Amino acid sequence: MRSVSPEVASALRRQAHALGFSLVGFTPASASQHGAFYQAWLERGFHGEMGYLAREDAVARRADLSLTMADAASCVVVAHEYEQEDPPGVPDDTSRAVFARYARGDDYHDVVKAKLDELLAWLGGRVEFGVRGRSYVDTGPILERELARRAGLGWFGKNTLLINPSRGSYFFVGVLLVDVALPADAPFAEDRCGTCRACLDACPTGALLGRDADGAPVIDARRCISYLTIELRGPIPRELRPGVGNRVFGCDICQEVCPWNAQFARPAEEAAYSPRVETDGPRLVDLAERLLGLDEPGFRSLFRGSAVRRARRDGLLRNVCVALGNWGSPEARPTLRRALRDPSPLVRGHAAWALGRVGGDREALAAALDAERHPHAAEELESALREAAHQPRKMK
Secondary structure, eight states: OBOOHHHHHHHHHEEEEEESSSEEEEEEEEOOSSSHHHHHHHTTTTTTTTTTTTTTHHHHHHHOOGTTTTTTTEEEEEEOOOOOOOTTTTTTTTTTTEEEESSSSSSSHHHHHHHHHHHHHHHHTSSSSSSOOEEEEESSSSSHHHHHHTSSOOOTTTSEEEEEEEBBEEEEEEEEEEBBBOOOOOOOOOOTTTTHHHHHHHHTTTOOOEEEETSOOOEOGGGGIIIIIIISOOOGGGGGGGHHHHHHOOHHHHHHHHHHHHHHOOOOOOGGSSGGGGSSOHHHHHHHHHHHTHHHHHHHHHTTSGGGGGGGHHHHHHHHHHHHHHHGGGGGHHHHHTTTSSHHHHHHHHHHHHHHHHHHHHHHHHHHHHHHOOOOHHHHHHHHHHHHTSSSOOOO
């Protein structure tokens, strides 16, 4: 196996920092130590509808990096910070939409991967016969956070995220597999969460389950707002909708309450992560009206180069309807009435739920039910009408 000299390894760290990575560490491309925990997590169904996490080949590759790159010798693990300050009034103003900080600018997959590819090219130019490598940023079956801990970048917080003692947790983790050996960094061995349970207590849907008997943090992704607003393709369970609040794409609550972020997180220096107009706390009504006027190609065009595209047009509009219902203002009624006529039954169903929460629109709900042919949307309309029947009539 070829090795990199200490001088080149030190220069590699400096180059990674020059590319904007705030943290960088090296660890051998050895087998995962978390395979048993990961398998048990899957068996409990905590991954929900994210079937790609449970595919047999993907599980095997997460446990053994050689199945992804046969001659991988080392992993270069980096952190790229993305923290963005909330615009004034967000998230407390429930009439406005909240996008997770990581998704307010350009898609981090593209930004970080381009930098990792540049880092690989730099290293290849300084090693005789070159270097083979592959870069990953949530783009392959790799346990990035485990590798980051092994490379000394931080520990697993009770919110399941990687926390660094001088940076907090608002950063992406990227991994570069290379076919040369690098001097390994010491793993981060401490758990510095201590008795703090701020993230556990703050999660509005109860997704965070604390640590298991071995000390590993456990999350039921099926209850996580990020899962509900991004990965889930169907209806959001009714009992969880109030907890979503005005978070329309992802969630930062467990990071916002973390003392390590309060003390050490700093705004991102990467210009590509600067918020776009569409994601910087827009009014829910304005966002809904814009989405109602778009088809899926129009949505993809609006959010070109953004991670928000993952939710798709109907998914994001579903989330916005839930947020409008949680807002509960009569100002939302005209927009929700329009959403009752949307081509998507997913949107129509959640608009019905939201109108039921707002109240005072029984006639619109009844008319929509008469015309509805989709079973899920019809059931949502019936439920909304039952709820409306127990509310006093309100002025339109």
